Amino acid sequence: MRVTIKEIAQMAGVSPSTVSRVLSGSSRISADTTERVRDIMRRMHYRPNQLARSLVSRKHTIVAVALPSAAQTSLSDPFFYDVLRGISVGAAREGYHVLLSTGGGDNEDDGVAELMHGGIVGGVILLTSKVEDETVESLLFHRFPFVVLGHPVRDGQIHWVDNDNVAAGQVVTDYLLSRGCKRVAFAGLDPHYRMTVDRCTGYRLAQKAAGFSPWPSAFLLEVPYGDTRVEPSRLRAAFAGPDRPDAVVCVNDLLALEVMRELASLGLRVPQDVSVIGFNNIQAGRFSTPPLTTVEIDAERLGQAAFGLLLRALNQPDAEAAHELVPFRIVERASVR
Amino acid sequence: MRVTIKEIAQMAGVSPSTVSRVLSGSSRISADTTERVRDIMRRMHYRPNQLARSLVSRKHTIVAVALPSAAQTSLSDPFFYDVLRGISVGAAREGYHVLLSTGGGDNEDDGVAELMHGGIVGGVILLTSKVEDETVESLLFHRFPFVVLGHPVRDGQIHWVDNDNVAAGQVVTDYLLSRGCKRVAFAGLDPHYRMTVDRCTGYRLAQKAAGFSPWPSAFLLEVPYGDTRVEPSRLRAAFAGPDRPDAVVCVNDLLALEVMRELASLGLRVPQDVSVIGFNNIQAGRFSTPPLTTVEIDAERLGQAAFGLLLRALNQPDAEAAHELVPFRIVERASVR
DNA sequence: TTGTAAGCGTTATCAA
């Protein structure tokens, strides 16, 4: 049997409420009793029962992280782990616990609804890359604290953290151009996913700003989100003639790695013939040949920032929605000439 | 305000206990009321408060995963992600939630103690690779359900899952020998970590069984657990003379990748001059040059198995300690000749 | 088949 507040009270010869006050550091308790109670708590290895505690106080010490419904997908993307680490670090520092929610198996809304009404957690961080309106609407309706990781489409009164993906797309393209590339392709656009759209927008802005006449439409390689490779025939087509691209911006590292592989099989050398750059700075990019130049988006910091905003939302439920942009930086390796 | 069991009861014109019985699917309730109550619950989007529920029933719907104290370390090893995925998948299927515990920052025992006495979780899976006796003793003493992932030193009455690391070391070495390697080195032994010791034992057994006279002691490269590379000078020494190894078994992939890199800088070709094999099958191994031959230890399945055992421990607290060995297999790529 | 009442371990509101 676990030791409870009552037993501590009895042993100390005080009432449970006094013990509770000691626990919460209430000032209006004599130093004497405080001392005595503290001592007994230590000796008995007493820990307050968090369940009982939050049941009555309505303060929660757990926050949930909602992963995209397909646990299989999300938990194999290193990106999510870095984010998760950031969240746990932030949470641990503030005495919070992190609950993993993989979407319950059924639909995602259901998983989040369960979290909201289940009473276990006080708030939730949505990692789901394609935030479904229904989920967000429902969260808002119930005034349940949440933060979205990734710039949502409807970004009115909601907390979110993200990189500035437009800027990132632009910076990356500028970088390529500054290294002498003249014809830059873009791989990985999926119109349904804002992140890919934003990076592509940046790419276009950079191109325009540099005064290039539009590149062939074959340079824009769409890839359904989550797919790890460009359809080979389309890639080959884009890189066929003499007017082929001399660089590719890839929307994530995994895609970039596969593109490099495909390029090699076409007899094109990276970076001599084609420069390649990715996003996310995954571990595998350090070991490829050549090592992949990429953008460090600082997923861990994204996670920490997300937790930070959630904490704020928890403490000041009526504060205005906040946003946070986490800086990124290019990691120069050898896949760009 | 969240809808509670009382309101449902009132709306249905029954008592709270009746609603509770409907909730738990008690048989002794008329089909009529069951129907009516169910209907109202649906319409009101009612969800039982898990906190209140487990407070009184002493049944928990959350299990914890205790990561090694240094969250930084563990959450950057892909192995842990795969394990985590396995655990969440298993948990989700059984209606459980997974709580991440990064060890609270201070010492690890403290984190686990918090979990035990905090009343939030019903059991814990220890991922901590170097299980500290104190933690385990304390868990046992309090009869708190737990499962260790990794074969613990003192494996008496405790649940654990693991690969058969001795067998794995043996199979891997046999594989190398069968491909014509004659002088096999071993990198990554750390006497404090059973996993590395076991794999090394297998390596030795295979060597002996194949009838080789003992290889030079320089072939045994110790590396502190967690370190990602062999000390370069020692590696160079081992691969100096004409009697250098023609193969290396590396205790994990990251180490193998770094060894390959180092070997290249010594002017040795993989696999023509030296064959390299790793463990864990991390993503980066697919993209190295040459792609890394490795052992798939099925971390995800380890995770699922761990949850399975924990579930059993939760339901039958007095059952005997169970162990489970998860099969492994060699993933043949190009780093072995 | 259903209701009443007690209690899970804590906090919070009154009084004292």
Next chain:
DNA sequence: TTGATAACGCTTACAA
């Protein structure tokens, strides 16, 4: 500065 007492939302004997 402290102590009763009533919740929090639920389950579960014990009655009816």
